[in-house]
Amino acid sequence: AEQVTVFAAASMKTALEKIIDDFEKASGIDVTLSVAGSSVLARQIEYGAPADVFISANSDWMDHLENAGRISGESRVDLVGNTLVLIGREGGQVEVSENLNLLQLLGSGRLAMALVEAVPAGIYGKAALTSLGLWDDVQTKVAQVDNVRAALALVAQGAAPIGIVYASDAHADPRVVVLGQFPKMSHPPIHYPAAVVTGRMTNGALSFLNYLQSQPARAIFGAQGFQVLED
Amino acid sequence: MDWLGPEEWQAVRLSLKVAFWATVFSLPPGILVAHLLARGEFAGKQVLNGLVHLPLVLPPVVTGYLLLVGFGPNGPLGAPLSVLGISFAFRWSGAALAAAIMGFPLMVRAIRLSIETVDPKLEQAAATLGASRFWVFATVTLPMILPGILAGAILAFAKAMGEFGATITFVSNIPGQTQTLPSAIYSFLQVPGGEGAALRLVVVSIMIAMTALITSEILARKLSKRIGGGS
């Protein structure tokens, strides 16, 4: 049977596995999924990895590959979006706005985030806090980790009282509660772009990319906490 | 055991294969380099020593990145090798290469320490009996350092079982081809609710490592009983 290799951001693993299951049954095409950090996968594609489809957790790496001519720009689509949420171990809802007293929520603790200069969730989080005018207050109180899941774990373990993660990550962990959602306008749109790798424009790759945008796929993404983009 | 899915079993099998071959293939160069470092006197010895330790000092991602750059399909080493039909990129052999390189400093140190404690007087005695340097090594030094070689091998094997950063960076995380146990564990940890599955794999890892350790201890005991007691 035809083979398609998909390189995808690790946070999409569960959703993609379900989608791939359905797709394989429907199309008879074999799909292999390799998940890792977007930066890792992008570099591998840059250096000639045998990937057919790449799904990134941020646009920067997709832009980078597009500029390098490693993906086909015309196949590029934004699959889903995500939102940023403020999480904690307990406590009631707060409104995330300029008036939010983050310092009070933090107490003597730290704010768990992904790396604010390097990892998309961290970059978006910093942008949001900056645009809300909260960044200067908390800048020195941020505990940065190498991925969103680790930030979540810090909060879940009680090492940090609050953290900023994607809604898709927060919704599955019973140990944390979502305290509030960041306003959409406070940060650049969070999109997960997908594209076919240059020279891999096969039927299988294209039909998989199409399937990802199909209704059943969207439903699965939605169920995993991702935001389904309007067409 | 039906508590592991087929993909997980695949990861277990692949990890074993990768760790085994990484260990086996790094033994001869490991012994050679250890001998050079222990007994050799040559210009550039310190450079060799530094090179061997490099994978220990650098963050694994860097080592993986360097491997990707060097041994990737278009890399300065990867390209000529691929002409010879040898390719490490995105294959289990690449995972083995990464694991071997990451475990190399550990193996070399263990063997080197053993070589350094072999009494040169015994080697002299072998020389007076007609053994050339090679034969002295093969018939006296080598058998006497078997416990050290075993220790080095078990360290390299354990390291290979646990190696993640360099492997995923170099050969990605393709189930059945390059997805080792640590990569699988990582994948589970990246998605909401994956902790349970990750824990199962951690337990499998520990069991395998314990089996290997205990086997090596029993072997080592046999060896040192044979050698024990002095000359």
Next chain:
Amino acid sequence: MDWLGPEEWQAVRLSLKVAFWATVFSLPPGILVAHLLARGEFAGKQVLNGLVHLPLVLPPVVTGYLLLVGFGPNGPLGAPLSVLGISFAFRWSGAALAAAIMGFPLMVRAIRLSIETVDPKLEQAAATLGASRFWVFATVTLPMILPGILAGAILAFAKAMGEFGATITFVSNIPGQTQTLPSAIYSFLQVPGGEGAALRLVVVSIMIAMTALITSEILARKLSKRIGGGS
């Protein structure tokens, strides 16, 4: 050197501090455990042996996660320790703890191998001269295994300089407090075009490690000259 920014210099200093104290503090337990494993006969020896090797076998993230669970503010070890005023969370001491644990198997193996090659006949001779087990160890075994201790220390130090996964998961990445060289390098590698900046830090890492290695080689040579030549 002005090609490193002030934050980068901080990371260098912090890495050195973390690696140094990780090595220093793990030496006494490392020697003790190595001695127990080399010469002891007790129930649970294999369990201890397995435990020591665990950080080698597990992906660093898992080790970091376990540290977080154990030493976090609510962890079974963290909670009582915090009552005593000892806290590892988000501190350089936590980074040192993570580095120490990751390097522990390497250190223990090296020391253990050395202990195993000390001729028990010399220890017997010391005993007949009135030295109790403790004194035999302190006056005969210990000085004779100094090269092995040095090898173990340098391995632990190098590992500590390169440790990333467990450290960032356990104590995150707080500039000036827990941002070590590998975290900084990792951050640079996450963004497109960050390779140049990462390379600078890699070079610094290598220089530090080479200095440590060469110093240890010189020391080792002095030591073995003293001991060399047999009894």
Next chain:
Amino acid sequence: MIDVTLRHQFGETNLDVRFDAPAGLTVLYGASGSGKTSVINAVAGLLHPDQGRVVVGGNVLGDTAQNIWLPPHKRGLGYVFQEARLFPHLTVRQNLAFGEWFARARAPVASFDHVVEMLGIGPLLSRRPGTLSGGEKQRVAIGRALLARPRLLLADEPLAALDEARKAEILPYFERLRDEVALPILYVCHAPAEVARLATTVVALDHGKLMRVGPAEDVLGDPSFSPQGPRAVGAVLHATIARHHDDGLTELNAGGVSLFVPHIPHPVGQNLRLRIAAQDVILARDVPKEMSALNVMPGHVNDIRLGDGPGAIVALTTPAGKVLARVTRRSALAMGLAVGQPIFAIVKTVAIAPQDIGGPRA
């Protein structure tokens, strides 16, 4: 003083020994592989036998029946190993001083300087064992054991690696330890002259079994005891220094008989013992004249033992004590030797060399 019972099985080798020895120097004597080192190791606490009991000077160091087996460092012994076993990481001086600190509660056997001088290792003090010659190592090992202030000294062929001149220097020191310091010593050695000279008690082993034990005079003076071949047979006499002559000879009085030996550096009146090797004794029916041998002892034939070979051991009673002579059967026949017959034993002065003269006995 020393009371040892041991039973131990190594592979096929079976050790089964029981002896007790009075104060003084006890020599363990026996062929290679007969179990001498194993016995010493058990006394030192390095070998834990299947069954055994070791009592030294009334202190029970081990008794498997009572489940006692003191570790080596609690036994307060000094051990000179067959292979020197010096500490390679310490200088000679540090090796020597190693045991002193642990033994600080006991009185010194000898001072550091004295031991260094006696063993001729002054120039080596700052060297490390790796560069010493075989004999130098062994001398340092002797010093190290002595400076550990032992209550019992164990010595496993301590002089085997040394040349005659060095041996001759160190032997008297062991005698002085035995006699003046009254240090009990358990000593392994192969050389008959060394045994005769040093041993208060001889313990002879054979294939892990006790073959013979008793005072040196009895065991060595027994014509039927010659485990090392007839050359090693020789009797031990007790004598007193009678006079020092100007020509360098010392005259001894042994039961009224005058014996001339090379100068002995002890005062007149001093008791001492000397070994006369059986092969150095010539028998004669007349008192010979015009002969270079100065010592003539009258006596009677007491016993004649014919061995398997061409030789015979003749035991004599003389006023000086029991003397053994080794002669050929042919001579024995030609002289018509018979028990009870009067006879003269002739020994050259030089045959009673300083090496065979023991120091004063306590």
Next chain:
Amino acid sequence: MIDVTLRHQFGETNLDVRFDAPAGLTVLYGASGSGKTSVINAVAGLLHPDQGRVVVGGNVLGDTAQNIWLPPHKRGLGYVFQEARLFPHLTVRQNLAFGEWFARARAPVASFDHVVEMLGIGPLLSRRPGTLSGGEKQRVAIGRALLARPRLLLADEPLAALDEARKAEILPYFERLRDEVALPILYVCHAPAEVARLATTVVALDHGKLMRVGPAEDVLGDPSFSPQGPRAVGAVLHATIARHHDDGLTELNAGGVSLFVPHIPHPVGQNLRLRIAAQDVILARDVPKEMSALNVMPGHVNDIRLGDGPGAIVALTTPAGKVLARVTRRSALAMGLAVGQPIFAIVKTVAIAPQDIGGPRA
């Protein structure tokens, strides 16, 4: 046959030796620390001296002037070390066989079975060195060196760890290697009887310097040479087996003089040599009668050397050859000994014991 020149500085110790020795067995003789092992190590190629040249049987094994210094494995030698240095990971059998394979191009010196039997190590073959006694180790080490088919055997005190009985068994074997196999041997030893019995050539060292070198007869027969003290002095005679008697004695003919010695297992007509220790010789002006000593040699006083002590060494010329006698000054005076005077040398049969009788000379 062996030609050695060496200059080497170790710390303060300075080695400076030059000697050559003909075929046969060359004994290196000297006090502890005098440099014997260092010389052997240089011959073996284990010590690279500052300056030196080693030629064995015409083959230049090393010459620093020509920048040649063959590594040990290219020298085709066998080395019995002062400490056995057995391979701990190999069984005794494997230790013994170690050198054979490397030496397969050379003819065997002795068969495996023969060596095992001679050294009495049959029961040890499947053991590992760790559990052997000191003497057992050394015997295995001797076997290992012999089975490496050496063109030159180096032996550093090979018998020091052995008891008299075992020594007496192995000594003849070294003689046979020297005489029958014509294997050149460089041998370190301290025991005078061993030197006298084995040495073709004696090389005496003192503090790293050559003191004396020459044929054993000359060096040992020289009354002025007694580096190990006067007890070690003794002359060497050449004799032929004349008859084997029923009573176990063998009659030798030494220049027409009959000498009786204990049975020697060689055929009538065989040439051999024997050492007569100076201290075993009694001088008499008359032929004594009724005495147990069977050997009487007429002769003339040739030289009288008075030493520092009370003794004197008297050199005699007899039809059997040069004989040395050690007497006291007192006796020398009492007998009025003077050069040229006729005299009888009396030696007990048993004093010429098998240990001092060399095997046949090639």
